[in-house]
Amino acid sequence: MKAFAALTLAAAALTLSAPASAQFAKAEDAIKYRQSALFVMGQHFGRLGAMANGRAPFDAKVAQENADIVAQMAKLPWAGFGAGTDKGAPTKALPEIWTEQAKFKEHSEKLEAETVKLAAAAKTGNLDNLKTAFGATAGTCKACHDSFRAK
Amino acid sequence: MKAFAALTLAAAALTLSAPASAQFAKAEDAIKYRQSALFVMGQHFGRLGAMANGRAPFDAKVAQENADIVAQMAKLPWAGFGAGTDKGAPTKALPEIWTEQAKFKEHSEKLEAETVKLAAAAKTGNLDNLKTAFGATAGTCKACHDSFRAK
Numbered sequence: 001m002k003a004f005a006a007l008t009l010a011a012a013a014l015t016l017s018a019p020a021s022a023q024f025a026k027a028e029d030a031i032k033y034r035q036s037a038l039f040v041m042g043q044h045f046g047r048l049g050a051m052a053n054g055r056a057p058f059d060a061k062v063a064q065e066n067a068d069i070v071a072q073m074a075k076l077p078w079a080g081f082g083a084g085t086d087k088g089a090p091t092k093a094l095p096e097i098w099t100e101q102a103k104f105k106e107h108s109e110k111l112e113a114e115t116v117k118l119a120a121a122a123k124t125g126n127l128d129n130l131k132t133a134f135g136a137t138a139g140t141c142k143a144c145h146d147s148f149r150a151k
Numbered sequence: 152m153k154a155f156a157a158l159t160l161a162a163a164a165l166t167l168s169a170p171a172s173a174q175f176a177k178a179e180d181a182i183k184y185r186q187s188a189l190f191v192m193g194q195h196f197g198r199l200g201a202m203a204n205g206r207a208p209f210d211a212k213v214a215q216e217n218a219d220i221v222a223q224m225a226k227l228p229w230a231g232f233g234a235g236t237d238k239g240a241p242t243k244a245l246p247e248i249w250t251e252q253a254k255f256k257e258h259s260e261k262l263e264a265e266t267v268k269l270a271a272a273a274k275t276g277n278l279d280n281l282k283t284a285f286g287a288t289a290g291t292c293k294a295c296h297d298s299f300r301a302k
Contacts, residue, residue, distance in 0.1 A: 033191060033194050035187075039184065040187050040227065
């Protein structure tokens with residue numbers, strides 16, 4: 001029974017750290033990796049926000065470029081949250097990421113889905129579409145941060 | 152004449168920091184952005200290296216996934232080397248990046264081109280092709296680091 005539980009946990013950890021290519025030499029690298037991917041994504045997402053919120057002029061081409069990068073980057077960070085990466089470098093990641101893996105995975109998948117919609121919205125060249133998709137995506141960032149990131 | 156020189160410099164800076172979407176709130180963000188993009192790229196590139204050098208078993212699918220990410224990431228860092236980002240956060244970037252912009256740009260374009268070939272090589276599913284393309288890409292990393300990154 002104990003062995004089965006361990007196996008289940010191991011399987012869950014593998015699922016969380018998919019794709020299988022996602023292997024890090026040490027926890028510190030995984031932490032730096034996920035923070036790096038999220039930072040790059042955040043920079044591009046911020047540029048969309050500036051347009052969505054009228055702080056920057058709307059440029060359809062620039063919006064599309066940034067949204068495409070956001071959608072690409074949104075796939076990456078999760079591989080850096082594998083088992084044993086709760087410490088090893090300064091991190092705001094809360095323990096709940098590893099104790100509530102199913103919920104965390106749901107959040108990450110929601111972000112990926114919303115960023116795909118965001119890229120599609122940007123492709124329409126319509127600012128209102130961008131605003132709507134930006135708001136929905138920002139909502140998924142916040143929901144996940146509220147539950148899984150230290151203040 | 153002075154105005155023309157200033158204009159030329161400004162144009163060069165714009166070219167270096169293209170695409171136009173690449174705007175950062177402060178130099179610190181640009182530095183963190185380029186370092187983040189390079190770190191993410193390096194992690195995926197390292198996995199290809201492990202396969203190319205026999206330290207990890209060759210898995211064509213995993214190789215392709217990683218090479219695709221490397222090619223995507225290779226486009227990003229350069230926007231973070233805009234004018235005024237030589238300081239503002241700890242950085243190994245040498246002043247030559249800004250005093251020899253044409254040469255630096257040549258290196259960055261070479262990397263982008265080699266990573267496109269790397270992704271194509273990975274797609275063939277042939278380890279020898281991957282090895283060749285990995286070596287060529289690693290060579291462009293080294294050449295640029297030798298000239299533009301502090302030891």
